[in-house]
Amino acid sequence: MITRRHFLAGAGLLPFFRLAGAAPRRVVIVGGGWGGLSAARHLRALAPDLDVVLVDRQPAFVSFALSNRWLVDAAAAPERHDYPALAKRWGYRFVQAEVKAIDREARLVVAGSERLSYDWLVVAPGIRENWAAWQVDDPATVAELRRRHAGAMAHGSELVNLKERLATFRGGDLLMTIPPAPYRCPPAPYERALFIAWWLKKQKIPGKLVIVDPNPMMPAFRDILLERYEPQITYFDHAKVRRIDPQRRTVSTDIDDIPFAEALLSPPQQAADPLWQAGLIRPEPDGRPSGWAGQGAVDFRSPADRRVFIIGDACGLVSPSFGSYPKTGHVANRMGLAVARQIASEATGKSHPAVLPESVCHVQSSIEPRESVHLDARYRDRGDGFLLQTVKQTRNPNPAGEDIAWAETMYRDFLRP
């Protein structure tokens, strides 16, 4: 017998109707980073009747923002919040589990022993590191390399281990690889390099930071890194890592073999596993996977499935003129708000205005004397779906805690009561 539910489901309309006596409709959010936490918190506020379930394999959110100084100096530790406390604070349900599969046909997320059905799905799992691009395919070797030499760009929980490794570094070549663009938080590796070079100099550690960079270095850092810290830095320009030999502690580029005593290894980045498994990666025109998700530029909906939204660093191309949004926590946070508003509009029938991403980023460009650079990216819909991007870079010769004020504003949105 064809029921009303079957009819609506067949027509793809089920999420927009509430059946009398039915269980609350559910939004499952995969990934509790800057994007997923923002979506969860705003959904609870805008559509309190929805059941919101956040899934993450980690026990806690750890922020990367403001972590670079702390790696080598006495500074406030990166913001860390246990998920159960956040879930209680904002009123969503948290499931700690690895998402192994998303079955879009059945509208199910398989997370550990749970099978979570959904009416809407928000996929926000961030990035994965592509070690295979460096000829490392064996999972045990990848795990060992991450344990010994992680560049700490994939999850904030890796930062503590990196700080401990730096604290025991006594000298020699300290290798740092920068991933090819696009990667998360473009100025972050250069700011990190600056702090490490400053620390080597200040502590008189007989070591060199060897930077292997496939990209052009950000101009704001170039002179200071290569001139003021000339004795502390060796910089390989436009150098792409092709292979790594863990036994010999050597990376190979097209031109050089570069040995290291200690390393911060950051392979090329891609959208995280759940997007590959769920068939949500955008193909290139020649059919090869682009490595990043396919999603709308403004609504973040998957073109393959109207019930699915993709947000955060996993997102791919949004514009033929500027490519993708910068992979920052600020952008991911705004995307979370944007999809929460859309889902709430559909669930409640009450319309909420659309919101576009934006990104503000404060990076330190000199330590003594203190100086910072403020990067500001804004977006505008021209009216026909074509996005315009404005990026402003401002030098601040007299910083007065703008970075901390920015972080506080962000954290109040999705972490603090």
Ligand SMILES: Cc1cc2nc3c(=O)[nH]c(=O)nc-3n(C[C@H](O)[C@H](O)[C@H](O)COP(=O)(O)OP(=O)(O)OC[C@H]3O[C@@H](n4cnc5c(N)ncnc54)[C@H](O)[C@@H]3O)c2cc1C
């Ligand atoms: C050193 C550094 C400094 C930075 N500084 C700034 C800054 O100052 N300002 C700024 O705006 N941005 C900054 N960023 C960038 C920012 O951290 C990222 O852009 C942001 O984390 C992206 O958010 P996201 O939600 O897409 O992904 P994430 O924050 O990475 O969250 C993804 C979550 O998904 C979970 N997950 C992934 N796969 C699965 C799975 N299969 N099952 C279950 N859970 C899963 C992960 O555990 C993770 O918690 C910095 C980044 C770095 C590396």
